[in-house]
Amino acid sequence: MLIVADENIPLLDSFFGDMGDIRRVPGRTMTAEQVRDADILLVRSVTQVGPRLLEGSRVRFVGTATIGTDHIDLDWLEQQGIAFSAAPGCNANSVVEYVLSVVLLHAERKGLDDWSSLSVGVVGVGSVGGKVARKLERLGFDVHLCDPPRAEDPDDEDAEGFESLADVLKCDVVTLHTPLTRDQAHATYHMIGAEELSLLRSPQLLISAGRGAVVDCQSLSDRLDQPDAPAVALDVWEPEPAVDPALMDKVWLATPHIAGYSLEGKVHGTEMVYQALSRYLGLPVRKKSGQFLPEPALNKVSFTSSADEADALRISLLSCYDPRRDDARMRVAIRGDEAERSKAFDRLRRDYPVRRECSSLKVQLKGTSKSLQDSFRAIGFKIKI
Ligand SMILES: NC(=O)C1=CN([C@@H]2O[C@H](COP(=O)(O)OP(=O)(O)OC[C@H]3O[C@@H](n4cnc5c(N)ncnc54)[C@H](O)[C@@H]3O)[C@@H](O)[C@H]2O)C=CC1
Ligand SMILES: O=C(O)C(=O)[C@H](O)COP(=O)(O)O
Numbered sequence: 001m002l003i004v005a006d007e008n009i010p011l012l013d014s015f016f017g018d019m020g021d022i023r024r025v026p027g028r029t030m031t032a033e034q035v036r037d038a039d040i041l042l043v044r045s046v047t048q049v050g051p052r053l054l055e056g057s058r059v060r061f062v063g064t065a066t067i068g069t070d071h072i073d074l075d076w077l078e079q080q081g082i083a084f085s086a087a088p089g090c091n092a093n094s095v096v097e098y099v100l101s102v103v104l105l106h107a108e109r110k111g112l113d114d115w116s117s118l119s120v121g122v123v124g125v126g127s128v129g130g131k132v133a134r135k136l137e138r139l140g141f142d143v144h145l146c147d148p149p150r151a152e153d154p155d156d157e158d159a160e161g162f163e164s165l166a167d168v169l170k171c172d173v174v175t176l177h178t179p180l181t182r183d184q185a186h187a188t189y190h191m192i193g194a195e196e197l198s199l200l201r202s203p204q205l206l207i208s209a210g211r212g213a214v215v216d217c218q219s220l221s222d223r224l225d226q227p228d229a230p231a232v233a234l235d236v237w238e239p240e241p242a243v244d245p246a247l248m249d250k251v252w253l254a255t256p257h258i259a260g261y262s263l264e265g266k267v268h269g270t271e272m273v274y275q276a277l278s279r280y281l282g283l284p285v286r287k288k289s290g291q292f293l294p295e296p297a298l299n300k301v302s303f304t305s306s307a308d309e310a311d312a313l314r315i316s317l318l319s320c321y322d323p324r325r326d327d328a329r330m331r332v333a334i335r336g337d338e339a340e341r342s343k344a345f346d347r348l349r350r351d352y353p354v355r356r357e358c359s360s361l362k363v364q365l366k367g368t369s370k371s372l373q374d375s376f377r378a379i380g381f382k383i384k385i
Contacts, residue, residue: 091265
């Protein structure tokens, strides 16, 4: 059996090595020629999967080690009888930690003593947005939710209290977590256009961590030329990988589509596809991502009753993930013509440093308040009192 796989899928040999031969190819430039003799195709978000890639091949299973599926022609795969599996939720917690760190830095920049005094609007309340909302609520934030497809779903038992997009855009922070959809009810392509952007003003913050084209990036660039523009943290871009350097210069935090790039999130993506492929082939599921995760570089911090509580939280969260480092790397790397910028964007992603989630850090909180302990728990740290 031949497995053709994006070379950037981690742990290919560990998970799939005993299932067949593996041919690694660059995902962005994968060709029909490279997959023609494959039985199994494993991709990430940068490979467009449809008739152009697969017609005439013998591929019978496609797996994507990602949450998003907008790069896959799902209808065509179904028509062809090609089995498919994504990795729903695999890196959701990584995106949540990106959002928490961005909100923390924003509050700090605004001189707020209490970050939870900010109101946060979550647009798209699924696996990622739902987790963002739950963690922020546990941290005491005033959270507002917008998800019209869920609001209209009669079978959704938790579909209460959703607000309109216009209402949610009044929050201090607005964070976008919808998939990219077109030609359907509540399509999200350019959902945040000139009109919506005109409702967002300084000192509000817009975070985009779903897909680039959910925001009309030309309108965003124009809006950011105005004096009352909101602050913007962009993890996803329109287009990728040829990021517009003029837009990058205008946004507060620029990161190269890495919100979901914790090691746990990436390895979990591989594991979920491995599980789906094992089920498809009728093989036992024997491997678990936990067995392949290395010891974290930082595994313990300790605070005493003398610790300033806000500082303790800040130090711990930013020790696990500080988006300013990704922002700095991106601003240095993205330069030159379109081809050079595209290569640099993909290189930043391919060579992404190991980033561990908060759950990998044990935090000792001796003699600290119950509310601080609750906050650490809400974020996902392992705490010891
Ligand atoms: N930046 C990154 O690294 C990552 C980005 N993503 C993106 O995040 C997206 C969301 O992921 P999940 O939460 O796991 O997906 P999900 O499918 O669990 O949730 C998406 C939610 O968005 C809602 N939605 C759809 N159209 C909407 C609209 N017009 N307005 C408001 N809400 C709408 C859906 O009803 C659903 O509840 C993925 O599709 C992917 O594109 C996912 C992982 C990492
Ligand atoms: O899971 C998703 O959806 C994402 O957006 C991934 O973080 C994308 O990562 P790549 O597949 O582009 O490496």
